[in-house]
Amino acid sequence: MKDFILFSGSSNISLAQTVAKTLGIPLGGVDLARFADGEIRPWIQEDVRDKTVFVLQSFSYDMDDHIMELCLMGDAIRRSAPKTMIAVIPYMGYARQDKQHRSGEPVSARVIAKFLEVSKFSEVITVDLHNDAIVGFFQVPVTHLSALPVLAGEIKKLNLKNMLVVSPDVGGVKRARNLAYQLDVAMVVMEKKRYIDRHDKSENYQIIGDVSGKDAIVIDDVISTGGTIATSAKALKDAGAVSVTVGATHPVLAGNAVEKLSTSPIDHLIITDTIAVPKEKQLKNLHVTSVAPLISDAIATIIR
Ligand code: R5P
Numbered sequence: 001m002k003d004f005i006l007f008s009g010s011s012n013i014s015l016a017q018t019v020a021k022t023l024g025i026p027l028g029g030v031d032l033a034r035f036a037d038g039e040i041r042p043w044i045q046e047d048v049r050d051k052t053v054f055v056l057q058s059f060s061y062d063m064d065d066h067i068m069e070l071c072l073m074g075d076a077i078r079r080s081a082p083k084t085m086i087a088v089i090p091y092m093g094y095a096r097q098d099k100q101h102r103s104g105e106p107v108s109a110r111v112i113a114k115f116l117e118v119s120k121f122s123e124v125i126t127v128d129l130h131n132d133a134i135v136g137f138f139q140v141p142v143t144h145l146s147a148l149p150v151l152a153g154e155i156k157k158l159n160l161k162n163m164l165v166v167s168p169d170v171g172g173v174k175r176a177r178n179l180a181y182q183l184d185v186a187m188v189v190m191e192k193k194r195y196i197d198r199h200d201k202s203e204n205y206q207i208i209g210d211v212s213g214k215d216a217i218v219i220d221d222v223i224s225t226g227g228t229i230a231t232s233a234k235a236l237k238d239a240g241a242v243s244v245t246v247g248a249t250h251p252v253l254a255g256n257a258v259e260k261l262s263t264s265p266i267d268h269l270i271i272t273d274t275i276a277v278p279k280e281k282q283l284k285n286l287h288v289t290s291v292a293p294l295i296s297d298a299i300a301t302i303i304r
Helices: 013-023 063-078 108-118 132-137 148-157 170-183 227-238 257-262 292-303
Strands: 004-008 030-034 040-044 052-056 084-089 123-127 142-145 163-167 187-194 202-208 215-223 243-251 268-272 286-289
Touching: 004 013, 004 292, 013 052, 013 292, 040 063, 052 063, 052 292, 063 084, 063 108, 084 292, 108 132, 123 292, 132 142, 142 292, 148 170, 148 215, 148 243, 148 268, 148 286, 163 170, 170 187, 170 215, 187 227, 215 227, 227 243, 227 257
Parallel strands: 004 052, 052 084, 084 123, 123 142, 163 187, 163 215, 215 243, 243 268, 268 286
Antiparallel strands: 030 040, 187 202
16 A cells, blocks of 8 residues: 555545545644735645645635645645645535636636646546536546435435436436436436526526426535525425425535525435535535545545
């Protein structure tokens, strides 16, 4: 086995600790101090020379800080001659900006890939990118993990009798089809309208398929403002679904998402811990399942 160290940035220390425990190591020592003006000043406190070094950091709130922290940690580590350095990014923010939605906008996901390369990360491990094609934005190898089996395992435990998988938008059909396959049930699609000039605003305006009498399982990659999920749940119940379960990998829960979700007719909300959900955002019907085993296995494969 290769000599390795796992560091954690500040965004999801509990997930990093679980991964470290599964791998049977302590987390590497790093001081994530700041200057008075807010500049991040990471200080690596381990000998990384000739070692395989992993740095786990999700891009959650405050996203830009987390990105900068990871890049600066990368720069600090590579200056001490590690053998190789791998970024473990359970949630890669900016992934939804994977194309120019209108002329004059950036392709932000590509910029993030560039930042990581400039910081000398030679590999990336990540979970459920918004779009599989983002892997192609990286010049370095990417291990793209899927949390769908983990979510499917939790959904099965609910013992729902008449399940039907629902994609809340056309872009999520592949994901929904994969889940439907894993649960061995059928799927339907909803059509979502986005407003290019109104940030984070969407509407579901058509269900393509019959959901009446069904236990609807809505699957999505990200819950950001909660708009997609809340409007889907309402439309499904209005169309006769007997229950609505939501499975989503990344609980961004931005703005007033928690208020929105707590008043929407969702029976079960299953998320993963790619992003740490603070106590005040933990809804009553929330089940959190961990991606730590997935990430630990991916690390174990690289170090063996
Ligand atoms: C969009 O294509 C994504 O898959 C999610 O449906 C979307 O990002 C969720 O955002 P919100 O919670 O703000 O509706």
